[in-house]
Amino acid sequence: MSVRVGAWSIRTVWLILVSCLAVSLVVAAMAALNTALPDIARDIHASSTEMMWIIDGYTLILAALLLPAGAIGDRFGRRGVLLLGLLVFGMASLAAVWVDTPGELIATRFAAGVGAALIMPATLSLITAGVPREQRPIGVSIWAAVAGVGAILGFFVTGMLLQFFSWHSVFITFAVGALVAFGLTLSIGSSKDADPGPFDFIGSITSIVAVTGVVFGLLEAPTRGWTDPLVLVCLLGGLALGAVFVFIESRRTAPLLDVRLFRNRAFSSGALSVMLQFFASFGLFYLILLLLQLVFGYSPLKSAVALIPMVAGVGLFALLGNWVAVRFHSLGVVLAIGIGLTGIGIIAMGIFEPNEYWKLAVMLAVTAIGIGLATAPSTTAIMANTPLDKQGVGSAVNDTARELGAAIGIGLAGSLMAAGYASRIGPTADAAREQLAAIDPAQASQAAHGIELSLAGAVEVADQLPPQAGALADFIRTGAENAFLPPMQQACLVLGAVLVVGAIFLGWYAPRQVISADSLDPKAQDVPSAPQDVTS
Template sequence: MRPRPLWLVILAAALPMFMATLDNLVVTSALPVIRTELGASLETLQWVVNAYTLAFATLLLTASGLGDRIGRRRLFVGGIALFTAASAACALATDATALIVARAVQGIGAAAIMPLSLTLLAAAVPPARRALAIGVWGGVAGLGIAVGPLVGGAVVEGLAWEWIFWLNVPVGLVAIPLALAVLRESRGPDRVLDPLGLLLAATGVLAVVFSVVRADAEGWGSVPTIAGLVAGAALLVGFVAWQRRAAAPLLPLRLFRSRGFSAANAAAVAFSFGMFGAVFLLAQFLQVVQGLSPLDAGLRTMPWTLAPMVVAPLAGMLEGRLGTRTLVVSGLVLQAGALAWLAAVTTVDVPYGALVPPFLLAGIGMGLTFAPVATAVLASVPEADHGKASGANSTLREIGIALGVAVMTAVFSANGGYSSGEAFVAGLIPAVQLGAVIVAAGAVAAVFLPGRTRTPAAAPEAERALAA
């Protein structure tokens, strides 16, 4: 196959991933309208969000393992098709139950898209261009997360809630032939399935994530929460034990013997926990306390949320000179400092200008972290294990996000609440401070990443890559 231009390869891998990450948060802005038009209760609205999250997080590792065996591009394209069809079903839903079911199917499709997107991209570009390609890919992923609430608010205010989902359909119809034309098929070394591993991993992650996302409503000390966490932990222990014996394991435990793989995943979990838990609460602060509309709140967070789109590709260019460890440690330190800064300046009537510098600092830190962590994960394992490594990293990040939102919300609820602006800020400050501590712990873990591994010639080559 004739080499494809780098920009086209990145587009083929990143466009479906952007669609999937966008839908992780885009629906949040439409929930009040959906509640009115579909007659949904508050708990039902939570399931509109949680159905997607649970299916997505539960099946990431499973999708990576299946892609290794039946073909990564085949499963990737299948995931795009399923996600596109489910988006149409969401838009056509006439009651809350149909919407929740369609959202769960969307999550299944997204689980096939996210980890395989990175694996296919890494296989499609030469090593000298890989850091730059992953940097741009990371910027696109950050953009999807960033503009989710913004797009949701704009669509709901200008059109109708159904258009949040209709927008995915033309994107999916373009993404499928593009992926088939540009990305080449690849498989992992294993040719047989690990059904017991698939079952243990999926049910274990499902039990843990379900218990975490319901913990705030049920109570962290409640019987359902504790029982779910214990059952999930037991299933995951069983999964680890089985992986030690399986002839073709879903997740070879030897990967964790790599210092780089373990350190990168520890940093990724801390990053996801602290940053996404903080974003969840700070986005509400702008609406609940300062009275902004979802669209206005999204616009004001743009210094934070759009900075990774610019910084991540630059980080890919600089990675050959500075090394992955330097970028990730610096990014996490900047993010921890930004969260501590936000906790220090936030009051009920804090002027927006006081929030812009820490927002921008946090965005720069995210741009320096997301893509280099993905590069470190792949660089620390043999190329044949890229699919498994990407699936493991995606799963751990999603667990980190779920834990971050749940734990930081619990801290918020223990110290404040929604009864007044003062009560909200009283709960927000200790929660964001906890996020800063967790992200700082991730910076400590990132110190154990290997130093530079690329040749000096690789960085200039990467800088010329986009012109190819």
């Protein structure tokens, strides 16, 4: 018999806590290396392309494997798959401590992505299959809040570590966290599909290749441009394979993903809302971290602390949004308000120049409140309308929507930023080249190229100038900042506009009920008070 605290059993609370610890590792690892990347690049002599793959390789593998990994958890047991994922993630993180070359580090990031893909869907499906029906909305709210703020916590922990230790400490921390989570996971029960049927290898391979193509194209677009042949082949080929995947799955008796679930308006609204939330948050992270570190001059740790308004907003309002949506049967209203507020907060950054932190903090808080209101109801709508035996696949849909949204947000924000900066920085780079030619002719062209490349490159050139060239350094910084801020605000306007349109659509399309009347499986919501096929 489980010990109970009020209406909650210790077993239920423990399951939620362990699952949230595991998912926090995955989400934090998506963001943490952005802060440590300059130190890593200097130490192992990584090129710009290699630096990109150190960050994006993990995201690419994670996104590509989520659907098959969720199905594997449903088939063989979610706790076992979670344990395997934690083991792979921890070993890959530890291996990164001893790398000497960029290629070796990229390989460890690929391996960590495999582990993360096994971890992420298992954590949510364990909660939805193991938490009693009346308590599940709160469990999902907590999971969604942790997953939502995990990236910011990753920035914060990495910033603290880099204040005192080398970049190796980041990977050691992930390895230790995985070890702790592995030990704790042994103490929870498991659940799985009672009658899984044959594994869908064709659907798995098709989904992996399709998602890989789309995500790779989105991640490469800011660097190569949207009209680059490789980007176009990956995007169009990935979308075409996505259509093939839908065709295949609609005709299989035991599909990897029952695509008919998307006819359920609550399910599809939840997936779209999740995608929009991560489109907003990761597009915004890309822009705001540049602003904080390169314009405001904040350290990595101070930049993470500056994002605390987002942590508070998402964490507090995730519980409220889910409660309102479930209690008052107002899914569509809550999603529309949440996504709409997010869009308004980001549009405000495009209208009002965030030249002081307090202005930025207010706009971040509005954005975070919107994301917080929408995040848990979206996930609840996906999981409540997914059959109980397929909770791992339902969780994978939720997580794939997150990864695709993040990739689109970064791709769009990065492309707008790069194009806008390049169109404005020319006069500053030309003037700097002329003045540097009188100081060091050999370095003049290289320095001008660094200024033209990005704001980070311009700041690095300014920082490396000798003290007697202080006036030139200030000129370069000012010119680069003036070339950065307008396109940053334009990118915010575009991101915000997409969200406002999405909010209007969700307000019209999303049903009132979290569990939609057109659910294909009316029993999907009847999750028992204990998980099926429980093992100790």
